[in-house]
Amino acid sequence: MSPPVFAASTRTPEQRAFQVCVSCHSTDPGNTDTPGPNLAGVIGRPIAAVPGYDYTSAMKAFAKTNGKWTAALIEQFVQDPLKLVPGTRMEPPPGVDNEALRKLVLQYLEKGAN
Secondary structure (H helix, E strand, C coil): CCCCCCCCCCCCHHHHHHCCCCCCCCCCCCCCCCCCCCCCCCCCCECCCCCCCCCCHHHHHHHHHHCECCHHHHHHHHHCHHHHCCCCCCCCCCCCCCHHHHHHHHHHHHCCCC
Protein backbone atom coordinates (compact mmCIF):
# COMPACT_ATOMS: atom_id res chain seq x y z
CA MET A 1 0.00 0.00 0.00
CA SER A 2 1.35 3.45 -0.90
CA PRO A 3 1.59 6.17 1.73
CA PRO A 4 -1.12 8.82 1.55
CA VAL A 5 -0.42 11.78 -0.67
CA PHE A 6 -1.04 15.17 0.87
CA ALA A 7 -1.49 18.33 -1.14
CA ALA A 8 1.36 20.75 -0.82
CA SER A 9 0.54 23.82 1.22
CA THR A 10 -0.54 26.70 -0.95
CA ARG A 11 0.08 29.16 1.85
CA THR A 12 3.06 31.44 1.72
CA PRO A 13 5.35 31.84 4.73
CA GLU A 14 3.71 35.24 5.28
CA GLN A 15 0.22 33.70 5.30
CA ARG A 16 1.35 31.03 7.74
CA ALA A 17 2.90 33.67 10.03
CA PHE A 18 -0.33 35.68 10.03
CA GLN A 19 -2.16 32.69 11.50
CA VAL A 20 -1.15 33.94 14.98
CA CYS A 21 -3.47 36.91 14.30
CA VAL A 22 -6.58 35.23 12.88
CA SER A 23 -8.27 34.47 16.18
CA CYS A 24 -8.85 38.23 16.54
CA HIS A 25 -8.34 39.81 13.10
CA SER A 26 -9.34 39.35 9.49
CA THR A 27 -7.88 40.74 6.30
CA ASP A 28 -11.04 40.07 4.31
CA PRO A 29 -12.33 43.61 3.69
CA GLY A 30 -15.94 42.63 4.33
CA ASN A 31 -15.39 40.70 7.54
CA THR A 32 -16.43 42.56 10.68
CA ASP A 33 -17.11 39.44 12.75
CA THR A 34 -13.84 39.42 14.71
CA PRO A 35 -12.89 40.64 18.20
CA GLY A 36 -10.26 43.00 16.78
CA PRO A 37 -10.48 45.51 13.94
CA ASN A 38 -10.17 44.37 10.36
CA LEU A 39 -6.59 44.65 9.08
CA ALA A 40 -7.27 44.88 5.35
CA GLY A 41 -5.23 47.84 4.13
CA VAL A 42 -3.99 48.66 7.61
CA ILE A 43 -0.58 49.99 6.55
CA GLY A 44 -1.06 53.64 5.69
CA ARG A 45 -4.56 53.74 7.17
CA PRO A 46 -5.44 56.22 9.90
CA ILE A 47 -5.16 54.65 13.36
CA ALA A 48 -8.46 53.74 15.08
CA ALA A 49 -10.43 54.34 11.89
CA VAL A 50 -12.30 51.12 11.07
CA PRO A 51 -15.97 52.12 10.88
CA GLY A 52 -18.10 50.42 13.51
CA TYR A 53 -15.20 49.13 15.61
CA ASP A 54 -15.32 50.16 19.28
CA TYR A 55 -11.79 51.39 19.98
CA THR A 56 -10.60 52.05 23.52
CA SER A 57 -10.11 55.64 24.60
CA ALA A 58 -6.39 54.83 24.83
CA MET A 59 -6.27 53.83 21.15
CA LYS A 60 -8.26 56.91 20.13
CA ALA A 61 -5.80 59.14 22.01
CA PHE A 62 -2.87 57.30 20.42
CA ALA A 63 -4.44 57.89 17.00
CA LYS A 64 -4.60 61.63 17.59
CA THR A 65 -0.85 61.83 18.19
CA ASN A 66 0.36 59.22 15.69
CA GLY A 67 -1.85 59.61 12.63
CA LYS A 68 -1.46 56.56 10.41
CA TRP A 69 -0.22 53.01 10.78
CA THR A 70 3.25 52.42 9.35
CA ALA A 71 4.99 49.06 9.17
CA ALA A 72 7.42 50.18 11.89
CA LEU A 73 4.61 51.33 14.18
CA ILE A 74 2.68 48.11 13.66
CA GLU A 75 5.79 46.09 14.50
CA GLN A 76 6.22 48.02 17.75
CA PHE A 77 2.55 47.60 18.60
CA VAL A 78 2.46 43.87 17.88
CA GLN A 79 5.60 43.26 19.91
CA ASP A 80 4.23 44.99 23.03
CA PRO A 81 0.77 46.52 22.61
CA LEU A 82 0.42 47.63 26.22
CA LYS A 83 3.79 49.36 26.23
CA LEU A 84 3.00 51.36 23.10
CA VAL A 85 -0.68 52.01 23.92
CA PRO A 86 -1.33 51.59 27.65
CA GLY A 87 -5.01 50.73 27.99
CA THR A 88 -5.43 48.92 24.69
CA ARG A 89 -7.37 45.64 24.70
CA MET A 90 -4.84 43.89 22.47
CA GLU A 91 -2.46 41.44 24.04
CA PRO A 92 0.74 40.23 22.38
CA PRO A 93 0.00 37.32 20.04
CA PRO A 94 1.99 34.12 20.54
CA GLY A 95 5.46 34.15 19.02
CA VAL A 96 5.83 37.90 18.60
CA ASP A 97 9.09 37.86 20.49
CA ASN A 98 10.43 36.25 17.31
CA GLU A 99 11.58 39.05 14.99
CA ALA A 100 11.41 36.82 11.91
CA LEU A 101 7.74 36.02 12.61
CA ARG A 102 6.91 39.72 13.05
CA LYS A 103 8.63 40.55 9.76
CA LEU A 104 6.61 37.88 7.94
CA VAL A 105 3.36 39.21 9.40
CA LEU A 106 4.31 42.72 8.25
CA GLN A 107 5.17 41.44 4.79
CA TYR A 108 1.75 39.81 4.64
CA LEU A 109 0.04 43.06 5.60
CA GLU A 110 2.20 45.09 3.18
CA LYS A 111 1.25 42.83 0.27
CA GLY A 112 -2.38 43.68 0.79
CA ALA A 113 -3.00 40.55 2.83
CA ASN A 114 -5.18 38.76 0.30
